[in-house]
Amino acid sequence: xxxxxxxxxxxxxxxxxxxxxxxxxxxxxxxxxxxxxxxxxxxxxxxxxxxxxxxxxxxxxxxxxxxxxxxxxxxxxxxxxxxxxxxxxxxxxxxxxxxxxxxxxxxxxxxxxxxxxxxxxxxxxxxxxxxxxxxxxxxxxxxxxxxxxxxxxxxxxxxxxxxxxxxxxxxxxxxxxxxxxxxxxxxxxxxxxxxxxxxxxxxxxxxxxxxxxxxxxxxxxxxxxxxxxxxxxxxxxxxxxxxxxxxxxxxxxxxxxxxxxxxxxxxxxxxxxxxxxxxxxxxxxxxxxxxxxxxxxxxxxxxxxxxxxxxxxxxxxxxxxxxxxxxxxxxxxxxxxxxxxxxxxxxxxxxxxxxxxxxxxxxxxxxxxxxxxxxxxxxxxxxxxxxxxxxxxxxxxxxxxxxxxxxxxxxxxxxxxxxxxxxxxxx
Ligand SMILES: *Cc1c(COP(=O)(O)O)cnc(C)c1O
Numbered sequence: 001x002x003x004x005x006x007x008x009x010x011x012x013x014x015x016x017x018x019x020x021x022x023x024x025x026x027x028x029x030x031x032x033x034x035x036x037x038x039x040x041x042x043x044x045x046x047x048x049x050x051x052x053x054x055x056x057x058x059x060x061x062x063x064x065x066x067x068x069x070x071x072x073x074x075x076x077x078x079x080x081x082x083x084x085x086x087x088x089x090x091x092x093x094x095x096x097x098x099x100x101x102x103x104x105x106x107x108x109x110x111x112x113x114x115x116x117x118x119x120x121x122x123x124x125x126x127x128x129x130x131x132x133x134x135x136x137x138x139x140x141x142x143x144x145x146x147x148x149x150x151x152x153x154x155x156x157x158x159x160x161x162x163x164x165x166x167x168x169x170x171x172x173x174x175x176x177x178x179x180x181x182x183x184x185x186x187x188x189x190x191x192x193x194x195x196x197x198x199x200x201x202x203x204x205x206x207x208x209x210x211x212x213x214x215x216x217x218x219x220x221x222x223x224x225x226x227x228x229x230x231x232x233x234x235x236x237x238x239x240x241x242x243x244x245x246x247x248x249x250x251x252x253x254x255x256x257x258x259x260x261x262x263x264x265x266x267x268x269x270x271x272x273x274x275x276x277x278x279x280x281x282x283x284x285x286x287x288x289x290x291x292x293x294x295x296x297x298x299x300x301x302x303x304x305x306x307x308x309x310x311x312x313x314x315x316x317x318x319x320x321x322x323x324x325x326x327x328x329x330x331x332x333x334x335x336x337x338x339x340x341x342x343x344x345x346x347x348x349x350x351x352x353x354x355x356x357x358x359x360x361x362x363x364x365x366x367x368x369x370x371x372x373x374x375x376x377x378x379x380x381x382x383x384x385x386x387x388x389x390x391x392x393x394x395x396x397x398x399x400x401x402x403x404x405x406x407x408x409x410x411x412x413x414x415x416x417x418x419x420x421x422x423x424x425x426x427x
Contacts, residue, residue, distance in 0.1 A: 001062045003030040003216060006308040015061045016119050019112070019217045022210040029305070030216045031312050032060055035259040043227055043262055044235055049082055050074040052231075053224045056260065060220055069118060077110040082225055084232040084372070087346050091361065091371045093354065094229045100399060101139040101169055102378035103298075104250065107225070108218035109137075109144035115217055116209065117148050125150060128427065130196060131211045132156045132189035136298050136377070139169035141211045142177045152427060153177045153211075156189040156420070159412060163384060165400055172406035180423060184415035192420050202424060213249050214305050222253025227262050229372050235263075236370040242268040243374050244357040245277070246299035248306035250374065251325070255313055258324060265369070267325050270360030272296045275329035277304060284318055295332045295352040295385050298377070328360040335359065336389055343390060351379040351386065 002012040007028030013021070018030040036059035047055070053074040058067055080098040087093055099106025120127065129151060131141050138155045145153045155170055159181040162170070171179040182189050196202055197210065211218075226241065233239070241264055243251045254267045269277050272294040280286045288303035314320045330338070335352055338359035342348050350358055354375040365371045379386055383394045396404075413419040 001060055002033045004033060005029070006031055006312045015064050015216075019115060019119065019215065020209050022212060022215045029214050029308050031309055032216075035256060035313075036060065038261050040261060040263060043230060047231075049078055049224070049228060052227060053078060053221065056224050056227065056257075057220045065118065073111065073114040073118060077114050077221070078107065078224075080106075082228055084229050085348070087342070087348055090365070090369065091373070092229070092233065093348070093350075093358075093373050093375045094225060095375045096225060097351075097375060097378040097381075099140075100143045101136070102381050102397060102399060103136045103140060104222075104374070104376045105136050105140035106143065107221045108213075108249075109140035109211065111144075111221040112211065112215060112217040113141075113144035113148055113151070117151065120150055125207065126152070127207045127209055128152045128154060128424070129209050129211050130154045130156065130193050130424075132186065132193045133162075133170070134158070134186040134297070135162050135166045136381075137211075137213060138162075138179075139166060142170055142173055142179075145211075146173055146177060147175050151176060154424065154427065155179050156182055156192060158186045158189055159183050161185065163382075165381060165383070165396075165404065168403040168406065168408065169400075171408045171410040172403055174409060178423075178427065179410040180420065181410045181412040182415055182420075183412065188415045192415075192417055195417050196421070196424060199421065202421065206424065213247050219249055219253050219256065219306075219309075222250055223257040223260065225374075226254050226257040226264065230262060230264065233370060233372070237263075238265050238366075238368060239370045239372060240264075240266045240268055240361065240365055241372045241374065242270050242357040242361040242364075244296065244299060244353040244360075244376050245269045245271050246274070246301040246304065248277070248304040248310065250376070252306045252309050252313075255310065255324065259313065268357075268360050268364055269325055269327040270357045271327065271329050272299050272335065272356055273329060273331055274299065274301055276302065277307075278327035278329050280307075281318075281322060281325070281327050295335055296356050298353060299356070326364055328363055330356045330359045338362070339386070339389060349379045349386070349390070349394075350375065351377045351382045353377055354379075 003018040005024030005028030009026035096104035291302035339355040
């Protein structure tokens, strides 16, 4: 399979190159030249999660990997449960937070890490992955790459601007994972990362790769659980899936699955007050804005980067996009209302991101439809936000309790590119 750039200003590349490059050289996002088609009968077959993942991902990579190796990668990456929890008769939650860092980003990060390692085999090659994070991505990437031979990871995060739990998850692993704390904002971290990729001296000396969310390898595993939920629900005829969305990577995974033949009626992009996408569907103009801070902070995105992929998938035909996607913006006030209502009515404790998704479905579902909400994080990750809302202490899952006990190990530096560069060169 070849991958082209959404900016169409550079030659298509093979999968491996798209994986290690992340971003195309013209600044566009990589897209597969075609979306493989699997029959409805295929989606009805009984399979384990890793079998399903192998069958759905393999055609995107093609001859660059053998199927057995891909299956091994899937087995080891997706070694946790992916339950569908029934909330009431026509509403279910697909829990995507049972991986090691308790957010759905584990699917993508664990898969990408193993795939990179596969393509690096027998070469004695060393690679350094750098990633800027505002919270969840960093810990998923750190965990995904933890102890993988030949790969070093450097995570940049804004000092004092990630939650205590998130910071502990980032800074306590050791081994091949290094955390660098920048005296600046998330945007400053991202600027430093971008500068490093353009630095000639670094390019000469270090094999750099990025693990940011626009990598196509992070998208592919996000197609699989849509089919998993559909199977689990015994192939419903009319199903709407609500996706708590920020950068729209998760939603784009769902669009790929639909294009592959999975019979989903509609995808619902549930967003917080960062309402660029619903505005676009309403009035036809995509107007990016500065992001605003909300309770569902992993979705505070003012310029969703996967929009370029959605445009490409639908040849920019907004009416075709409207047939497949609807979108709702949910304020913090309604997020709290939704969280409390689901807790009181159904005794289900959602995190703020999932609460946005639940409100979205409540507003949009038709009586005859089956609704599924993707739950993107465990509520324990956002205990500091939820406890005052429900007025009760939350018992943290074991992973989080353990991360809180370990000593923090990070290097704090000024917001200066050269300080970071010397760390990189000495690593
Ligand atoms: C990253 C994240 C999202 C948003 O996912 P996108 O693919 O960026 O739309 C939603 N919820 C949580 C908990 C996240 O970490």
